[in-house]
Amino acid sequence: MGVARYIKDEKDRINDVILQSGIHIKPLYTEDDLKQIEFDYKKDLGNSGEYPFTRGIHKLGFRSREWTTRQYSGFGTPKETNERWKLLISQGQTGLNVAFDLPTQMGYDSDDPIAEGEVGRVGMAVDSLRDFEIAFKDIALDKIGSGLTINAVASIMVAMYQAVAEGYGFSKQQISATPQNDILKEIVGRGAWIFPVEPAVRLIGDVIEYTVKEMPRANPVSVCGYHIREAGATPAQEIAYAIQIANAYIDNVLERGYDIDSFVSRFSFNLDVFGNLWEQVAKFRAARKLWAKNIKERYGAKNDKSMFLRGMFGGGGGGLTKEEPENNIVRSAYYALAAALSGAQTMALCSYDEAYTIPTPHSALISLRTLQLLMDEVGLRDTVDPLAGSYFIETLTKQMEKKIVEEMAKIDKMGGMVKAVSSGYIQKEVARQAYEFEKGVQNAELIKIGVNKYTGGEEGKVELHEYSDESAIEQIKSLKELRKTRNNKDVTRTLKALEKATKDKVNIMPYLVDCCKAYATVGEMTGIFRDIFGEFVEPSIF
């Protein structure tokens, strides 16, 4: 949808198509194209489940296992969130994807003055273990995995997840937590950063190291090309930056003396489905191949599993429009189709009302049904990587691969992702492209139906999810209550131990688990980090 430039002649015939990654599409592809790219089935693709995994990481694809549906949800108080989750689970959702409110994401307690007006607004407010106890009540944590969409303080939430699970009788070996835990993409594209780059990356490494040893079912980092793409990067940059961000985390863990094969198989990716259908499919296929090559050739991994690009392909929020919002249901269905054709392990869609508000139960259910419908009614589980061998798709996959490699090389030349992000280079690049894209939409070079072509349809009716101060008041009241009733000696003792561990540069995770179990608050734990690490200073360029 409107993501390629179409050069037309006066008779409205298409003379050229230029994809966002800069690749030109030809009117016809034949076997000559495959010759020209020196297409070699074994080298370029291999069967599914075989290196370089272009066709998929599992031999039988969706035949052996349907994709996981994981709609993003959570709002208001933990109790409201618990009710919403139970509804989604009862409707067949197979994993949770937890949304936290902004104060929690930024490490502030609900009663901090800076949190005013934001408590429970875009996700669930979490101040202490007490909130997790309410939110995860009666949820089978050994069966349902949880995505924890949080980054700067992901370490705290993973510790709290362990604490809540143990309290409910599940061992840390049984539970499956997938924290997003990707701070570099926050700095590039989403803005929920707190600490300077280096200590922030250390916290990411602490989570990875700890879960690899203690929580075998956890996926300790979900590397998000998604937000970088939504912030304005091209599909090729999305993959290049995501791989280079993952490399920064890998380097941090390797420095601790671990073998690459001992941890990297637990990495996963969160990638965007917004864009030209063919470009998306080629992007995901090229990404799987390049990730495998990166892990094998750059890091010398030996185990096939280490080379698997496992991912949630979804979202697509950038493509949704405020105008004629019901059109977004149709758009999202096509985005899901792209994800399915690309062999996603997990999917989540933005709901049609997300250009206005966080999804209502009604719109979240439509998204879930869209995914289920594709799975069970249309035939997307029939065979693995169905587009393979197409003259066009194979050519495009190879071209995407080349573009991604070029972008990766630029980052290497700058000395890696930590440096490229600290200097503001990536942020500037992404913002410039976002502006170009927006100009393209405004002058109708990039088509958006209902926005700059075929406009004037019916104004859609969107039922808004209303934010209520009452939830915030309730949350603050229970936080104040907690501060009075918890054992404050335990809190002080565990926080002191955390402070020492942070300064001594030992892995802070066991100390965080102790703090959580003593009902220390998110603000108290983050406060220790703030005092020791300081805060990130944003390069003031745009």
Next chain:
Amino acid sequence: MSNKRIRILIAKPGLDGHDRGAKVMAHALRDAGMEVIYSGLHQTVPSIVKMAIEEDVDVVGLSIMSGAHIPISKKIMELIKKEHLGNIIVVVGGVIPTKDIPILKEIGVTGVFPGGTPFEESIKFIKEHVRNY
């Protein structure tokens, strides 16, 4: 209108970090000949007003995606009044439901540009409403 260039502070109040819209607008306004200052993320209302005074701007443009546009706008208008900065106009952009536009105007916001507003429209509006000319 004089030939003096309009100075505008694009500000991101609150904890929300989605700055694509803010940066896109900053580029568009700069291309339209304005002097644009970008506040960076996670600003408080007092820090924005302080920056507006220090940078001597004509316009403050708030970019808000989190849904907190009404309480934030209320606070900034109160502080602007308190500081006697009547020459500064405030405009708001971001994820703003249509029904909230009259509420924002009542609070004292001069212009509201929900996501997708054409650049030209916002630019023209700012040029027409800026007070110091």
